[in-house]
Amino acid sequence: MQxxxxxxxFGIADVLDFVETEHGLVRANISxxxxxxxxxxxxxxxxxxxPPGERPVLFAxxxxxxxxxxxxxxxxxxIFPWFGPNRYAAAAPQHGFARTAxxxxxxxxxxxxxxxxxxxxxxxxxxxSQFWPEPFRAIYSVTFARTLSLRLAVQNSSTHAITFEEALxxxxxxxxxxxxxxxGLARTTYIDKTQAGRRERQPAALVTVGAETDRVYxxxxxxxxxxxxxxxxxxxxxxxxxxxxVVWNPWAEKGAGMADLGDPAWRGMVCVEAGNVADNEVRLxxxxxxxxxxxISVEDGQ
Ligand code: BG6
Numbered sequence: 641m642q643x644x645x646x647x648x649x650f651g652i653a654d655v656l657d658f659v660e661t662e663h664g665l666v667r668a669n670i671s672x673x674x675x676x677x678x679x680x681x682x683x684x685x686x687x688x689x690x691p692p693g694e695r696p697v698l699f700a701x702x703x704x705x706x707x708x709x710x711x712x713x714x715x716x717x718x719i720f721p722w723f724g725p726n727r728y729a730a731a732a733p734q735h736g737f738a739r740t741a742x743x744x745x746x747x748x749x750x751x752x753x754x755x756x757x758x759x760x761x762x763x764x765x766x767x768x769s770q771f772w773p774e775p776f777r778a779i780y781s782v783t784f785a786r787t788l789s790l791r792l793a794v795q796n797s798s799t800h801a802i803t804f805e806e807a808l809x810x811x812x813x814x815x816x817x818x819x820x821x822x823x824g825l826a827r828t829t830y831i832d833k834t835q836a837g838r839r840e841r842q843p844a845a846l847v848t849v850g851a852e853t854d855r856v857y858x859x860x861x862x863x864x865x866x867x868x869x870x871x872x873x874x875x876x877x878x879x880x881x882x883x884x885x886v887v888w889n890p891w892a893e894k895g896a897g898m899a900d901l902g903d904p905a906w907r908g909m910v911c912v913e914a915g916n917v918a919d920n921e922v923r924l925x926x927x928x929x930x931x932x933x934x935x936i937s938v939e940d941g942q
Contacts, residue, residue: 650748673753677784684743687715699813699909713900721804732771755785791933807915815870821846824864830855852891874941881932883920886913
């Protein structure tokens with residue numbers, strides 16, 4: 641459906657409308673009592689969420705590319721059904737197909753000026769992937785409110801068990817990467833992707849970033865808090881059904897070398913991703929459904 645039709649079907653005056661970008665992507669613009677949000681149908685990707693009186697919570701790269709089939713650098717890309725490079729096929733797209741596929745908008749629900757929920761879906765017919773040819777349906781609902789709530793359900797429509805990885809690859813805007821400390825990961829084990837996948841024990845209570853950091857923390861269902869000393873705020877990420885946490889910042893050399901990120905933009909972001917990755921991948925029985933959700937909120941900090 642095109643932007644105009646979507647606005648006619650789902651639009652709410654002064655709250656929700658749809659626009660088409662110059663390269664033909666459709667974006668929902670949400671405005672609720674001082675709160676602003678954005679979501680692209682490509683990837684069902686939330687690219688902005690700003691509660692009233694707060695700075696933007698999500699990072700969107702100033703050099704992001706908004707074009708059909710290109711992953712958008714920022715916001716919350718959905719990683720599914722594999723994380724990183726595909727283990728079995730080098731030619732498969734990094735992080736799966738969900739972030740570059742166009743999702744269907746199935747419904748919009750509003751509760752006055754308090755919240756707005758968009759529900760989107762994607763199925764095997766929409767993607768026809770040779771790399772993961774499983775019958776599935778993914779249903780994603782996003783509630784824009786004072787808390788940003790995201791729920792991803794995956795249904796196995798086949799007659800056999802399926803296995804997949806998934807993550808909500810959340811990019812958070814920070815005052816400066818060196819001013820940030822992440823709690824919630826103490827005494828856990830992580831896979832260090834900067835060290836050929838070596839497994840390490842997280843020694844300190846707080847994770848700080850002072851070099852390229854690319855870690856998959858296993859068995860970490862607890863909430864994470866991103867403490868930002870520069871902006872004196874705490875971003876709280878609650879999780880349900882998500883056993884892994886990925887922490888990523890490419891740091892100077894890689895960040896500057898990424899055409900859709902660049903220097904100094906890499907300093908203003910940290911990814912803290914809730915998901916089920918590596919040892920925590922999901923095995924879902926025939927006919928089964930798996931659900932993961934996160935809720936992101938902002939508190940004043942020290
Ligand atoms: C992270 C991965 O989740 O995403 C990193 O752990 C990767 O290894 C990063 O570099 C960005 O991936 P992409 O495909 O969006 O450039």
